[in-house]
Structures are given as structure tokens and as C-alpha cells.
Amino acid sequence: MNFLYPEYEIVRNYDKCISCRACERQCANEVHEFLADKNKMLCDDSKCVNCHRCCTLCPTHALKIVHSGNTYKTNANWSGKAINEIYKQADSGGVLLSSMGNPENYPVYFDKILLNASQVTNPSIDPLREPMETKVSLGAKPKKIERDKNGRLINNLPPQISLSMPMMFSAMSYGSISYNAHESLARAAKELGIVYNTGEGGLHEDFYKFGENTIVQVASGRFGVHPQYLNSGVAIEIKMGQGAKPGIGGHLPGTKILGDISRTRMIPEGTDAISPAPHHDIYSIEDLRQLVYSLKEATDYKKPVIVKIAAVHNVTAIASGIARSGADIIAIDGFRGGTGAAPTRIRDHVGIPIELALASVDKRLRDEGIRDNVSLVVCGSIRSSADIVKAVALGADCVYIGSAALIAMGCHLCRSCHSGKCNWGIATQFPELTKRLNPDIGYKRLVNLFGAWQHEIEEIMGGMGINSIESLKGNRLMLRGIGLNEKELEILGIKHAGE
Amino acid sequence: MQREGQIRIPSGCAISGIIDTSGKRMSGEQIIRSIAVMHDRSNGLGGGFAAYGIYPEYKDYYALHVFYDSSAAKKECEDFLERHFDIINLSKIPTRKIKEITDEPLIWRYFVTPLPTKLAESQLDEREFTAKCVFRVNTRIQDAYVFSSGKNMGVFKAVGFPEDVGRFYRLEDYEGWCFTAHGRYPTNTPGWWGGAHPFALLDYSVVHNGEISSYDANRRAIEMYGYKCTLQTDTEVITYIVDYLHRKKGLTLNEIAATIAAPFWQTIERMKPEEREAHEYLRTMFSGQLITGPFSIIVGFENGIMALNDRLKLRSMVVGEKDSRVYISSEESAIRIIEPNLDKVWSPKGGQPVIVHLTGGEAQ
Numbered sequence: 060m061n062f063l064y065p066e067y068e069i070v071r072n073y074d075k076c077i078s079c080r081a082c083e084r085q086c087a088n089e090v091h092e093f094l095a096d097k098n099k100m101l102c103d104d105s106k107c108v109n110c111h112r113c114c115t116l117c118p119t120h121a122l123k124i125v126h127s128g129n130t131y132k133t134n135a136n137w138s139g140k141a142i143n144e145i146y147k148q149a150d151s152g153g154v155l156l157s158s159m160g161n162p163e164n165y166p167v168y169f170d171k172i173l174l175n176a177s178q179v180t181n182p183s184i185d186p187l188r189e190p191m192e193t194k195v196s197l198g199a200k201p202k203k204i205e206r207d208k209n210g211r212l213i214n215n216l217p218p219q220i221s222l223s224m225p226m227m228f229s230a231m232s233y234g235s236i237s238y239n240a241h242e243s244l245a246r247a248a249k250e251l252g253i254v255y256n257t258g259e260g261g262l263h264e265d266f267y268k269f270g271e272n273t274i275v276q277v278a279s280g281r282f283g284v285h286p287q288y289l290n291s292g293v294a295i296e297i298k299m300g301q302g303a304k305p306g307i308g309g310h311l312p313g314t315k316i317l318g319d320i321s322r323t324r325m326i327p328e329g330t331d332a333i334s335p336a337p338h339h340d341i342y343s344i345e346d347l348r349q350l351v352y353s354l355k356e357a358t359d360y361k362k363p364v365i366v367k368i369a370a371v372h373n374v375t376a377i378a379s380g381i382a383r384s385g386a387d388i389i390a391i392d393g394f395r396g397g398t399g400a401a402p403t404r405i406r407d408h409v410g411i412p413i414e415l416a417l418a419s420v421d422k423r424l425r426d427e428g429i430r431d432n433v434s435l436v437v438c439g440s441i442r443s444s445a446d447i448v449k450a451v452a453l454g455a456d457c458v459y460i461g462s463a464a465l466i467a468m469g470c471h472l473c474r475s476c477h478s479g480k481c482n483w484g485i486a487t488q489f490p491e492l493t494k495r496l497n498p499d500i501g502y503k504r505l506v507n508l509f510g511a512w513q514h515e516i517e518e519i520m521g522g523m524g525i526n527s528i529e530s531l532k533g534n535r536l537m538l539r540g541i542g543l544n545e546k547e548l549e550i551l552g553i554k555h556a557g558e
Numbered sequence: 559m560q561r562e563g564q565i566r567i568p569s570g571c572a573i574s575g576i577i578d579t580s581g582k583r584m585s586g587e588q589i590i591r592s593i594a595v596m597h598d599r600s601n602g603l604g605g606g607f608a609a610y611g612i613y614p615e616y617k618d619y620y621a622l623h624v625f626y627d628s629s630a631a632k633k634e635c636e637d638f639l640e641r642h643f644d645i646i647n648l649s650k651i652p653t654r655k656i657k658e659i660t661d662e663p664l665i666w667r668y669f670v671t672p673l674p675t676k677l678a679e680s681q682l683d684e685r686e687f688t689a690k691c692v693f694r695v696n697t698r699i700q701d702a703y704v705f706s707s708g709k710n711m712g713v714f715k716a717v718g719f720p721e722d723v724g725r726f727y728r729l730e731d732y733e734g735w736c737f738t739a740h741g742r743y744p745t746n747t748p749g750w751w752g753g754a755h756p757f758a759l760l761d762y763s764v765v766h767n768g769e770i771s772s773y774d775a776n777r778r779a780i781e782m783y784g785y786k787c788t789l790q791t792d793t794e795v796i797t798y799i800v801d802y803l804h805r806k807k808g809l810t811l812n813e814i815a816a817t818i819a820a821p822f823w824q825t826i827e828r829m830k831p832e833e834r835e836a837h838e839y840l841r842t843m844f845s846g847q848l849i850t851g852p853f854s855i856i857v858g859f860e861n862g863i864m865a866l867n868d869r870l871k872l873r874s875m876v877v878g879e880k881d882s883r884v885y886i887s888s889e890e891s892a893i894r895i896i897e898p899n900l901d902k903v904w905s906p907k908g909g910q911p912v913i914v915h916l917t918g919g920e921a922q
Contacts, residue, residue, distance in 0.1 A: 177771065181768070181770075181851050182872055194823055211832075216843060525771045525772065525851065526850050526870065527848055530849070530851075532775055533774070533779065534775035534778075535774050536566070536773060536774035
């Protein structure tokens with residue numbers, strides 16, 4: 060007996076339904092069924108993940124998905140969700156799994172921060188008439204300038220990542236997402252003048268040509284890591300942690316390790332790809348320094364090294380250590396960051412909001428005088444251009460964007476990536492599903508989204524009278540809190556609205 | 559009411575400057591007449607002057623000009639100065655009682671040189687030692703404020719219209735080879751003399767008209783390098799940026815202009831490779847020192863001045879030349895009033911620095 064009543068209900072308008080069976084073909088979860096003798100479509104709500112594939116593809120808009128509305132006896136302590144999760148675990152004996160970012164009702168600080176604009180004492184700047192600069196450069200800055208014997212400045216900058224806008228696609232491995240999704244990201248990065256990130260699954264041989272727009276990741280499983288791989292991108296990222304599952308490794312089931320994915324990851328077909336929770340050669344900060352320099356040695360000091368960490372309680376101390384480890388860039392992933400699969404309890408209860416982590420880390424590195432040692436990249440989760448402007452004004456050099464990019468390609472945030480049956484062809488490896496994402500369209504939608512956000516950033520900056528993103532960075536006077544308490548304002552380093 | 563430094567006060571302004579490149583000294587009378595023309599660009603809540611070459615008899619000593627709100631602060635400050643410096647001369651700064659200027663603090667002047675033992679102990683060079691001591695007084699000693707600390711130069715400022723401030727300080731009694739002036743239009747009442755401009759550190763002085771939109775980005779960047787922005791004004795942060803880039807990093811004035819009022823990337827892309835590389839380097843290396851939003855500034859330093867507009871030229875600034883004199887002002891009228899027959903007059907483009915050095919040998 061299954062104790063769980065379906066959470067969502069598929070409502071079919073039979074006046075509109077023409078029994079074309081598109082919904083049946085589109086649903087990998089086999090929700091829809093055609094009763095030939097009655098010439099009628101039926102659906103099994105219990106299998107529905109609410110991904111909206113059928114609703115979107117239905118030619119007559121005969122389908123919609125609503126809350127089933129079935130409720131347990133009202134209880135302020137025992138929510139329906141809590142009860143259902145117990146039923147699931149009592150049934151399976153397993154750890155609860157979830158995907159994408161933390162959906163729980165924690166404060167979203169970006170939504171409690173307001174932006175400034177110019178009035179009277181200085182003019183706003185019209186981005187349609189004046190140049191508006193969003194170009195950023197990520198990497199360490201040396202302490203001293205040097206000159207040649209003629210007095211000319213010598214370019215003594217360590218390697219940098221140059222971006223047309225303060226946005227990058229965040230790490231999503233080939234394996235967790237499809238070939239077509241990777242191709243879309245790589246092509247979009249190239250057209251936009253930014254970079255995407257391979258994630259920990261290695262780099263498919265077809266995509267080496269996008270090297271100028273690629274960050275290659277080295278994670279605890281070291282899948283697909285070899286000298287050519289390390290030298291193929293513009294930067295190397297050491298993944299120490301991920302916002303969705305701090306302290307936890309990764310697990311890509313053997314069923315997804317097929318063909319190209321097995322070859323790219325350099326592991327046998329059908330074996331589980333298990334990334335250990337820690338790097339087993341990094342048990343402390345001094346070990347991290349060794350890996351940073353090992354990677355620099357392997358790439359002739361031509362690639363900046365990024366260290367990505369999850370935002371946890373002592374993130375400031377960790378960041379301070381990393382800023383002295385030889386790393387060029389620190390990426391911090393907040394507790395709302397997405398994932399292809401994570402234990403639900405970890406995803407929903409571990410880590411801290413990125414806004415607080417960013418504000419604290421930026422301040423700490425400045426207080427210690429080491430902010431120039433590194434650039435700061437933040438993620439988890441950035442949902443709009445306004446979030447980006449707020450992140451930069453809090454002190455970030457750049458943001459990573461994952462979930463929003465997936466949404467642009469069709470993801471409907473059903474949070475079922477771990478099932479491997481993504482109806483949108485993104486988080487799946489089934490050929491009949493992956494072919495649904497056309498990279499010609501997927502890449503274009505990404506270019507559209509980022510282009511639109513860039514325009515919005517320019518508009519917002521222009522309104523503030525700022526015409527270069529450098530002048531927004533760490534410019535916290537441009538921010539005001541709304542409905543925040545003294546402690547929150549202190550941590551964010553901003554004033555309250557009206558002050 | 560919060561005073562300057564506890565709150566950020568935007569303000570509009572007038573600026574003016576005169577330099578005689580031959581090093582010949584002139585009285586302070588002219589600069590007062592120049593800034594007085596732009597009376598309506600100030601609102602009586604701040605005015606001041608920087609004068610270079612005015613203390614030839616003490617030119618090897620740092621001239622500290624200090625405001626005190628109490629005699630206890632004066633005692634504490636003087637004790638501190640005595641522990642760190644050899645005080646060659648000290649006196650009240652001469653002033654004239656006029657009805658337009660009221661509520662003056664105690665205003666003192668000290669000619670000093672660092673004590674050799676203290677200097678050696680600090681492992682700093684002489685200028686850094688002096689700058690650190692100035693910061694120390696301004697942040698640690700309540701009611702004491704060092705507002706001028708250069709050699710053979712001095713700042714004179716007060717709450718009032720600039721022409722009244724000039725008369726109050728008897729500026730006509732001083733002779734120098736360069737003067738800059740500032741009239742302030744703050745958008746609320748600071749009522750504190752330290753908040754008036756010019757702002758100065760060591761030989762660097764800045765008068766500024768504008769409201770920069772990059773303020774907090776600049777402030778937070780510069781505070782990482784040991785500066786403390788106690789006044790929360792644009793002028794203060796611009797002075798520290800100039801000091802940092804010029805004195806500490808060794809950039810040339812042209813390089814400083816290319817950093818704080820940087821050409822747009824699209825302009826840099828069209829430059830010749832060598833020039834392009836230098837600009838790309840400066841913008842990347844010193845991205846925290848880029849200043850956006852409207853400004854026109856005159857920076858005074860030990861042997862010249864630099865005038866600079868923001869890169870979009872969102873504030874007026876005019877330059878005039880006559881023989882060995884160069885005039886810079888917010889309005890041409892403020893130049894014409896003292897020199898009607900100019901050889902040349904022009905408006906520099908946004909981001910284009912006008913750098914004027916003394917050519918007549920060492921300043922007198």
C-alpha cells in the first residue's frame with residue numbers, strides 16, 4: 060500500500076482534448092495513457108513530477124497541473140510534507156533525495172535589499188547614449204607595479220579571465236546534464252564573450268574547441284582529469300564544496316555512465332561515479348595550497364586557479380585561508396545553489412545564504428588587506444539582473460549562474476533531476492529525451508537571457524550614475540535594507556531604507 | 559544633527575586655481591576675487607584655499623594646520639606632536655574678526671620635522687611617518703583635526719562663503735606661486751570647519767566640484783591600503799587615491815588620470831598596441847580607483863597642479879593661459895575677472911588631464 064496521495068493533480072479539459080496522444084509521448088514518467096476503446100486519455104497523478112512538459116506541448120492547452128488540495132488534518136507542527144517524508148522513508152528505508160536548490164522558506168536577502176538612483180545632485184547616465192561598461196577581469200592583482208628601463212609599465216598581472224559581463228555559467232558536469240545542454244552552454248559562452256564550466260565530469264572531446272570560453276573543474280573524484288584537459292580552458296577550478304550539499308560528495312549512478320560519458324570521465328561503463336566528500340589529498344589548508352600549485356605547475360602558471368567552496372558558518376576564515384593559498388579566485392556557493400542530486404536534509408538544512416557569506420567574506424578580506432589577492436565569484440542562487448547588481452554592490456566581482464541557465468533552456472524546476480528522466484532533455488542521458496533539447500535553440504535562449512540581463516544591468520547602473528561595473532563593485536552605499544534587523548544590516552554592511 | 563564624517567553629505571561647488579609656472583609669487587588677493595565671482599555656486603556653508611610656496615623660510619618643515627574645539631584637545635595633540643616631531647615653530651594662524659565668519663575653533667600652525675629616533679623606530683619614510691601621525695591625530699584625538707600637512711604650503715578653510723574665508727585668514731598677506739580655491743554648496747548643514755575644502759594630505763591638496771557615484775567603491779578600496787575616510791566626502795577619498803597612486807605606487811600624473819578618469823574600453827581598443835596595453839593594465843590593476851560620476855578637480859602637489867574632469871565631462875571646467883600663468887576654474891568669468899586678456903582659453907575634454915609644472919626652477 061502506498062500511503063502517499065499525489066501532491067499535484069493533472070486537470071484535463073476534455074472539451075479541449077483531441078486525444079492526439081502528444082502528452083503520452085512526451086512524458087517519460089508514463090503519466091498519460093490512451094484508452095483506445097473509449098478514445099480517451101487518462102492520467103496517473105501519482106507519477107507526475109509537475110515538469111509541465113505535457114502542458115507546454117499540448118496543442119490545445121487542454122492540460123494544467125494544480126495542487127491536488129488533499130490535506131491532512133491541520134497541524135502547525137506536523138506539516139503534510141513532514142508526514143509524507145516519513146511515509147517515504149518508512150517505505151524505502153532510504154535517504155531522501157532531492158534536486159535543484161533549497162526550496163524552503165528561508166529569508167532571501169536579495170529581496171530585502173533596494174537599489175539607489177541619482178536625483179539632482181548628480182546625473183543619471185543613459186546607456187542608449189553613453190558607453191556603459193560591464194567588462195570584468197578575474198584574477199589576482201600584484202602588490203607592486205614594475206617598469207622597464209625606459210620607464211614603461213611592465214604587465215606583471217598574473218593570468219586573468221576576461222569577461223564581457225560579470226556573469227559565468229556555473230559548473231554542471233557532462234553526465235549530470237546532457238551533451239546538448241553542454242553544447243548550448245559552450246556556444247552561448249563563446250557568443251557572449253564569457254565562460255562556462257565543465258563541472259567535474261571531464262570535457263567531451265567535441266568541446267575542446269571552446270577552450271577560450273571554458274573553465275575546467277577538478278573535483279574530489281578527479282574524473283576526466285589529465286594534462287590536456289587542464290590546459291584546455293582559461294582557468295582551473297578546484298571544487299571543494301557545493302552550496303546544495305556542503306560536506307557531501309557526489310554520486311552519478313552507473314546507469315548514466317555510458318558511452319561518451321564513460322570515456323570522458325575515464326571510468327568503465329556502468330560503474331557508479333562516486334566523488335568522495337573531501338578531496339583525499341586535502342585534509343587542511345596547507346594541502347589545498349599544494350594542489351593549487353600542482354595545477355599551476357601542470358599548466359605552466361598560465362591559468363588562474365579558482366577554489367570553489369560552499370557557504371558554511373566559518374566561510375570567512377576559510378576564504379581568508381584560500382586567499383593566502385595561491386588561488387586567484389574564490390567562488391562561494393550559497394545554500395540555495397542547485398544540484399543534480401543531493402540528500403534532502405543536507406540541501407535544506409546545511410549552509411548559509413550567499414548574501415551574508417559574500418558580505419562577510421568581502422569585508423574580512425578587506426580588513427586583512429588581502430582582497431586584491433583574489434577575485435570573488437558568488438552563486439546560489441542568482442535569479443535576475445537585480446540580484447547580480449546587488450551581489451556586485453555587496454562586493455562580488457562576478458556571479459556564476461546555473462539554475463537560471465537551465466530554466467532558460469526549458470527546465471521547469473520540478474526538482475527531479477535525480478530520477479534521470481528529465482522530460483526537457485537537460486538532466487538526462489536517455490537519447491530519446493536528450494534529443495528534445497536542440498542546441499541551436501538552447502544556445503540562442505541562453506544568449507538572449509544573458510544579453511537581456513546585461514541590458515538591465517546597464518540600465519540600473521546608468522540610473523545610479525555609474526558607467527563602469529568597477530565603480531559598482533563593493534559600492535554598498537548604493538544598497539539599503541528593507542525589513543532587516545540591526546544585526547542583518549551590520550553583517551550586510553548596509554544601511555536601512557530611509558537612513 | 560550629525561556632523562561631517564558621521565553622515566555623507568553631497569554637495570555642489572565652485573573651484574578655481576592659479577599657478578605661475580615661473581615660480582614667481584603672487585598675493586592671495588587674486589584667487590579671492592576669482593572665487594568671489596562664483597558666489598552663487600556656494601551657499602555659505604564652506605569655503606577654503608590651498609596656497610603653495612607660502613612658507614619659504616620653513617620650506618623643509620611640515621606645516622601642520624590644526625583645528626581645536628577645546629584647549630584640552632590642543633594639549634593632547636601638542637603632547638602627541640612633541641613625542642613624534644621636533645617642533646621648530648608654533649603659533650596661532652593670524653585671522654581677522656569679520657561678522658560673516660563666526661564660531662571659529664582654535665586654529666594653530668606648527669612647523670615640524672619628525673624626530674630622527676622615532677622615524678628610525680617606525681621603519682617608515684619621512685612622508686609616510688608624517689601621514690600616519692596625521693591620521694592618528696584625526697582619528698584618535700577628539701576635537702583635534704589636522705587639515706594641512708605639507709611643506710611650504712598650507713590650507714585655509716572655514717564655514718562661510720569663500721571670499722569671506724579668504725578675508726578671515728588674511729590671505730592677501732600670503733605670497734605663493736599657486737593658489738586653489740573652493741566654494742561649497744552642501745545639501746545640508748555640516749556646521750563644522752573640518753568639513754570645508756580643500757582637503758589635503760602632505761603636499762597633495764584637492765578641490766573638487768561634483769558628486770561621484772563610485773564613492774563607496776573607492777572608499778572601501780582605499781581603506782584597505784591604510785587610509786581612513788573620516789569625513790565621508792568625495793574630496794577626501796580623491797585625495798587619498800591621488801596620494802596612493804602617486805606617492806605609494808609611483809604612477810605618473812598622466813597614468814593617474816588614465817586610472818581615475820579612464821578611457822572607455824572601446825576607446826582603448828582603438829589605441830596603438832603599446833598604449834593599449836598600458837591602459838588595459840592600469841584599468842585592471844587599479845580598477846578600485848576608477849572614479850565615475852561628475853567631477854572636476856584641481857590637484858595641487860609639490861611642484862605643480864593637475865586639473866581633471868570625469869570621463870563624460872559632467873561638470874564644467876575652463877582653462878586659461880596668459881604668459882607664465884595658468885588659470886583653471888568652474889566658469890570662465892572667474893578667470894576673466896582677474897585676467898581679461900588671455901592668450902588662450904579652452905575647455906579640456908572629459909578625462910583629459912591638464913598638468914602644469916613649475917618651469918622656473920625651484921619654487922621660491
